[in-house]
Amino acid sequence: MASSSTNTAAVTQDHPGSPSGINLLFHLSAVSPEALEITLANLAAAFPDQTAFVAIPEIASSNPIQAPENLRLLPYTPAAPSPTSWVLTAADYLNTYKLAQEHNASACLLLSADSHTMQPESIRKLADATLNSSTDLIVSHYHLGAREGLVNSAILYPVTRALFGTKPRFPLAIDLGISLRMAERLATAAQRFTAANQNDALLWPVAEASVAGFTVAEADVPARQIPQPTAADLNALLSQILSSFFTDIDTRASVWQRIRSVVPARTIAPSPEPAEQIDITPMLESFHLAYSNLHEIWALVLPPHTLLGLKRLSVMPPEAFRMADNLWARTVYDFILAYRLRTINRGHLLGALTPLYLAWVASHLMLIQSGVPPERHIEEVAQAFETDKPYLVSRWRWPDRFNP
Amino acid sequence: MWQQVELALSQSAHRALVTLANFLPGLLALLLAVLILTVIGALLAALLKRLLTAIRFDERLSKNSLVPLDWAPSHGPTLLVTRAVFWANVVLGFLIGISAFDAAYAGNSQMSFFLLPYLTHSVGAILLFIAGTLLARFLARTVLIEAVNARLQYARFLSVGVKWLVLVLTAATVLDHLEIGGTVVDLAFGILFGGIVLTLSLAIGLGSRDIVSRSLEKNVDDVIPPDPSAYKPPTTSETLRHF
Numbered sequence: 001m002a003s004s005s006t007n008t009a010a011v012t013q014d015h016p017g018s019p020s021g022i023n024l025l026f027h028l029s030a031v032s033p034e035a036l037e038i039t040l041a042n043l044a045a046a047f048p049d050q051t052a053f054v055a056i057p058e059i060a061s062s063n064p065i066q067a068p069e070n071l072r073l074l075p076y077t078p079a080a081p082s083p084t085s086w087v088l089t090a091a092d093y094l095n096t097y098k099l100a101q102e103h104n105a106s107a108c109l110l111l112s113a114d115s116h117t118m119q120p121e122s123i124r125k126l127a128d129a130t131l132n133s134s135t136d137l138i139v140s141h142y143h144l145g146a147r148e149g150l151v152n153s154a155i156l157y158p159v160t161r162a163l164f165g166t167k168p169r170f171p172l173a174i175d176l177g178i179s180l181r182m183a184e185r186l187a188t189a190a191q192r193f194t195a196a197n198q199n200d201a202l203l204w205p206v207a208e209a210s211v212a213g214f215t216v217a218e219a220d221v222p223a224r225q226i227p228q229p230t231a232a233d234l235n236a237l238l239s240q241i242l243s244s245f246f247t248d249i250d251t252r253a254s255v256w257q258r259i260r261s262v263v264p265a266r267t268i269a270p271s272p273e274p275a276e277q278i279d280i281t282p283m284l285e286s287f288h289l290a291y292s293n294l295h296e297i298w299a300l301v302l303p304p305h306t307l308l309g310l311k312r313l314s315v316m317p318p319e320a321f322r323m324a325d326n327l328w329a330r331t332v333y334d335f336i337l338a339y340r341l342r343t344i345n346r347g348h349l350l351g352a353l354t355p356l357y358l359a360w361v362a363s364h365l366m367l368i369q370s371g372v373p374p375e376r377h378i379e380e381v382a383q384a385f386e387t388d389k390p391y392l393v394s395r396w397r398w399p400d401r402f403n404p
Numbered sequence: 405m406w407q408q409v410e411l412a413l414s415q416s417a418h419r420a421l422v423t424l425a426n427f428l429p430g431l432l433a434l435l436l437a438v439l440i441l442t443v444i445g446a447l448l449a450a451l452l453k454r455l456l457t458a459i460r461f462d463e464r465l466s467k468n469s470l471v472p473l474d475w476a477p478s479h480g481p482t483l484l485v486t487r488a489v490f491w492a493n494v495v496l497g498f499l500i501g502i503s504a505f506d507a508a509y510a511g512n513s514q515m516s517f518f519l520l521p522y523l524t525h526s527v528g529a530i531l532l533f534i535a536g537t538l539l540a541r542f543l544a545r546t547v548l549i550e551a552v553n554a555r556l557q558y559a560r561f562l563s564v565g566v567k568w569l570v571l572v573l574t575a576a577t578v579l580d581h582l583e584i585g586g587t588v589v590d591l592a593f594g595i596l597f598g599g600i601v602l603t604l605s606l607a608i609g610l611g612s613r614d615i616v617s618r619s620l621e622k623n624v625d626d627v628i629p630p631d632p633s634a635y636k637p638p639t640t641s642e643t644l645r646h647f
Contacts, residue, residue, distance in 0.1 A: 086647070148645040226645070234646055235553045241647075278643070282555070290552045293559050297545065345542065351549035361644065 024052040024127060025074075025105035027096040030085035030113040030227075031056060036065060038116040044068030046120035046127065055099045074099060085113045086227040088174055090190035091199040097187030100180060107131050108183050112174035117225035126219045130177030136214035137205055138177035139168040140221040146374040147278065147365070148226065151238065153378045154360050155332055156245060162385035163249065163392075164210040165261035168218050171206040172241075175221060178205070185212055202244040211255045238357065239350040246339040253340075257393050262386050268376045277369060283362040284318055290355030297352045301338040306330050313359065323363035325384035331356055332385075333392040341399055434501030434523075441500065445493025449486040456482040498527055522582065529578045536574025540567045558607055565604040572596045 024047075031039055036056065043054060047070060054067070055074040067073045078095050088110055100108050107130045111118070122140075129138045142149070152170060160171040178186065186203060193201035209216045229237055249256070291314040299307060309327040316322070335353050339346060368374045456462075462480045502523055544567035551559030576593035579585050585592075 144645075147643065150644060150646045152647075226647075228645065229647055235550075237647065286553075286555055289555060289557065289559065293548060293552050293563075297549070345545070348545050348549055351553060354553050361646075 023104075023106040024050070024131060025096070025100050025103060025108045026052060026054045027092065027099065027108055027110045028054065028056050028115060029088065029092040029095075029110065031111075031115060032113075035114070035116040039111075040065070040067055040071060040073075042116065042118060042120045042123060044071055046123040047071075053099075053103055053105060055096070074103070086174075086229045087172065087202065088112055088176070089199060090193040090201040090203055093183070093186040093190040093203055094194055096178075097183040097190075100183055106180055108178050108180070110176045110178065113227040114225045115175065117223070118175070118221060119223055122219075122221040122224065126175060126177050126221070129217060129219045130179070133217070134215065135217045136179040136182040136212075137209040137216045138219050139170060139206060139216065140173040140175040140224075141169050141218040142173070142224055142226065143220075143222045144226065146368050150361050150364070151241060151357070153374075154328070154357060154364070154381070155242065157378065158329070158382040158385040159245070159249070159332060159336070160204075160206055161263050161382050162389045163256040163259065164207050164252075165259045165263060166206050166210050166216055167263050168206050168216060171204060172202070174227070175224070176205060177219065179214075182209060182212075182214055185209075185214075202241070204245065204248045207248055207252055210259075211252055235351055235354050238354055239347065242350050242353070243339075243346065246336050249336055250340045253396060257396065263382075265383065266375070266379055268373055268379055270373055278365050280321070280362040280365050281318070283358040284321060286355050287359040287362065288314060290352075294352050294355065297344065297348065298356075300344055301349065301352070302331065302334050306334060310356075321359075321363055321366055323360050325381050326388060328360050328381065329384040329388045330391060333388060333395070336392065337395050337399060340396070430505040430507075433504035434498075437501035437504055438494065438497040441493045441497025445490040445497075448493065449490040452489055453482060453486045456485065461485075502527075525582050529581045532581060533574060533578050536570060536577070540570035540574065543567065543570055561607055562604065565600055565607075569597065569600050569604075572600065 026043060028036075028039060040054065043052070049070075051070045051072065053074050054071050055076055058075045058077050065073070076095070076099060078091060092110060092112075096108050096110055099105075107127075109123070109127055109130060111123075126138055126140065129135065149170070152172065156171050157169055160166060160168075182205075185208060186205060189203055189208060190201075193199070193203075206216060231237060291310065295307075298310065302310070306327065309324065310331075313321070313323055313327070335349060338344065338349055343349070344352075364374070364377060367377050461482050465481050505523065544563045547566045548559055548563035551562050556562065572593065576589055576597075579589045
């Protein structure tokens, strides 16, 4: 892979080459100068008897910082600056690999924004799993509340699990442990975007690892503050994430069509108490408004059976509002297919999915308020996606045969 | 007197037939040029499609490009190239036909003087009409989806209004391009366009009353310090975290 080195000369003069025993590189992307000290203290506490490199963008280390003894700071000028801070981008993967290569690190830990809220034990667990096993990709498993990470629960997790047969609950996790060969693979993928000046492009490491035949595992990160995007427009954010996700699915179609494995069902602990009441009226209003206005656009994308399901949903009373899992799975699959076929403009397509997603959220919240553990429902949704995968494969191969 | 009427009629019919006879070869030449070039275009497109499919043009292009090109199967590069070749031939046919039509008349011929500008302008008008219609549909869908996601109750009305604004503008441009109607078109366009804009403004203004009053109420609430005993935990969808 062609590389232009990152500028770390100022610091590495003191530590030429890779001192023996240092084979772990932490990459702190989007760490704020205020949070840097806490993050370093946590890292030092996580590795009291081990030395590690800590790469931080120069902008975060503008003030002189007294690093703990066992950490070697690598302030660097990013080869590709990343404009997005709430999620890992192509630029982050590229910078990490370049630094790992320059300092002969054998494994890397990418920690995204707000990493100072991670407990040292979680960091240690992530690092141990990366260093002490032959696994190439360790994905963080966050313990979020019932009303958090909903896009992941509704679309990213079930689709990734069904298509690629992978277990990770958070395919777009922001804290990852990666082996050097995984870092190289991700950097190669990232370079295609950074070369086209798309530094904030998203990569899908779980799919990348699955396609490469690399091993993937999860590490528990029970407490962590998840950074939120600065833009508040759900429609724009959903379009940005799903556009990248659907494109990735399209490019890997030849691989996921052959994958037959099914992930064993997760064991879900019962919830101690039902979730607190949330007013779902705005979401239902959004869905009803969309049903009366966007029906003709949905009719271009969805087959009659799904449209019938949506019609039934539109006349359900709010207290009994429930979107069937297989209806949601088929809807998402049809949108993925329409994205591939460009049935309508892709911006319009993803915009038309937003109210349907809100309907799913409303249905999910209604269910968990009735006492169903949120993770159990998400597990059922994921299983519905797995069951309906043959439908997507058939439509993908012969789209005209199933034309609505 | 009857003989004079008969003479006038026969001379008039003769002149009309002569004009028609003069007109037909030019028209025939135009139609023939378009037809022949369309057939040639179709043949070339078919040959090119076979050739590009044989050399796996789509796959090569995807592999060699730096950024993966996300061509849809129905809009692949092969199809794009073949369609471009076909339509280039059709347009070429029109150009040759119009040139032949022009050459069929003497420079001072009245027929050529009246018909030729209409013929050339009508090609441009057709293109304008197609582009306007496509733009109207695209903008109408964009407005509809954005308005629905912004939870505007009058989303459909807004979308239809934008669609008709663009269609009226397109129709006025097409008529102007064809030099039909003169000032009547300008006037009618002004009235229609202004009418649609006024209707939309009124509709949005009246429809947004609730939004404006809610916004004002919110501002007032922000100024007045809240009563701590009346505190209720937030229960709206704003407390949801989608990411």
